[in-house]
Amino acid sequence: xxxxxxxxxxxxxxxxxxxxxxxxxxxxxxxxxxxxxxxxxxxxxxxxxxxxxxxxxxxxxxxxxxxxxxxxxxxxxxxxxxxxxxxxxxxxxxxxxxxxxxxxxxxxxxxxxx
Amino acid sequence: xxxxxxxxxxxxxxxxxxxxxxxxxxxxxxxxxxxxxxxxxxxxxxxxxxxxxxxxxxxxxxxxxxxxxxxxxxxxxxxxxxxxxxxxxxxxxxxxxxxxxxxxxxxxxxxxxxx
Numbered sequence: 042x043x044x045x046x047x048x049x050x051x052x053x054x055x056x057x058x059x060x061x062x063x064x065x066x067x068x069x070x071x072x073x074x075x076x077x078x079x080x081x082x083x084x085x086x087x088x089x090x091x092x093x094x095x096x097x098x099x100x101x102x103x104x105x106x107x108x109x110x111x112x113x114x115x116x117x118x119x120x121x122x123x124x125x126x127x128x129x130x131x132x133x134x135x136x137x138x139x140x141x142x143x144x145x146x147x148x149x150x151x152x153x154x155x
Numbered sequence: 156x157x158x159x160x161x162x163x164x165x166x167x168x169x170x171x172x173x174x175x176x177x178x179x180x181x182x183x184x185x186x187x188x189x190x191x192x193x194x195x196x197x198x199x200x201x202x203x204x205x206x207x208x209x210x211x212x213x214x215x216x217x218x219x220x221x222x223x224x225x226x227x228x229x230x231x232x233x234x235x236x237x238x239x240x241x242x243x244x245x246x247x248x249x250x251x252x253x254x255x256x257x258x259x260x261x262x263x264x265x266x267x268x269x270x
Contacts, residue, residue, distance in 0.1 A: 043198065083262040084199070084244065131198050146198030 044068065045147035047132050053153045059120040062150045066113055066134030072096065073115040074144060075107055076131040084131070090115055122154045157182040159247050159261035167267045172235055176264045178228040178245030190219050190230050191244040193263070199244055202230070235268045242266070 044067035054060055066073050075087040077100075086099035090109035101107075104122075109115040119126060129151050133144040159180045168174050180188070187206045191199035203212045203219040205228070211220050216233045232239055245261040 043200070045198075084260050086258065086260070129196070133198075143201055143204065146200070148198050149196070151196070 043145040043147060045132060045134050045145050047130075047147040047150050049150060050148070051151045051153070053155065054122060055155055056122055056124060058122050058154075059118065060122065060152065062117040062119070062130050062132075062152075064115045064117070064132030064134075064147060066115070066132075067145055070134035070136060070145070071113065072135045073109055073113070074133040074135070075101075075115070075117050076133065077128050078131060078149075079125075079128040087117070119152070124154050127152055127154045157247075157249065157259050159245055159259045161243075161245050161261040161264050163264060164262070165265040165267070167269060168235055170235060170237055170268050170270050173231065173233050174235060174266065176230045176232075176243050176245075176266070178230070178247075178261055180226050180228070180245070180247045180259070180261075182226075182247040182249055182259050184249060185223060185226075186248040188219075188221055188228050188248070189246040190217070190228075191246065193242045193244060195241070202243075232266075235266075237268050237270060240266060240268045 046065045048063045071092045074089045076084045078084050087101040088107050089097040093109050104120050107117045129149045131146050131149045133146045135144045162177045189204045190202040193199040202214050202217050205212050205221045207223050218231045221228045242263040242265050244263040247259045
């Protein structure tokens with residue numbers, strides 16, 4: 042158990058809908074990262090937050106947004122969903138200084154768009 | 156262009172055998188290289204992290220090597236077990252080691268260990 046929690050585990054929704062994925066980092070970790078992993082694809086970095094502020098941006102679509110709250114949990118919002126958004130979405134967290142090498146991954150949320 | 160290439164794409168071995176996975180990168184400047192193990196449908200788990208000055212690091216039956224001159228790394232698995240069946244991902248970080256903006260992910264090697 043990495044100490045990173047993600048909810049929900051599974052999500053099934055229809056095209057055009059909006060969903061919110063939630064992540065709680067390990068106790069004491071200030072950085073949260075979001076990744077997308079489509080079937081048989083590598084991990085794609087979406088966005089990183091550090092202590093509530095956006096730190097780095099990857100291949101995140103404009104339909105997607107994220108935020109990190111004062112209690113350090115993070116939410117990833119996906120809107121106007123398309124079939125191609127079906128994927129595993131992982132959250133990871135890392136050490137307090139934001140420069141720790143180690144990232145701890147959560148169990149993921151499997152999103153299915155029908 | 157910063158890239159991380161892993162080979163082979165997939166590998167099947169018999170239980171008890173050894174195997175070696177390769178990772179070549181073009182990321183420069185280099186800060187650190189990480190190997191992750193990802194079971195199907197689960198989050199990746201870190202196996203090793205090596206900085207520029209380290210050329211080998213072990214974690215149980217897993218041994219990673221790094222040649223920063225040739226920009227190559229390998230992950231050697233000894234006496235494989237069925238539970239080693241997973242994808243192994245190589246991740247290279249640029250100068251700002253912790254900043255996500257400089258993390259380059261390989262596509263992974265899918266290892267299957269058969270009884």
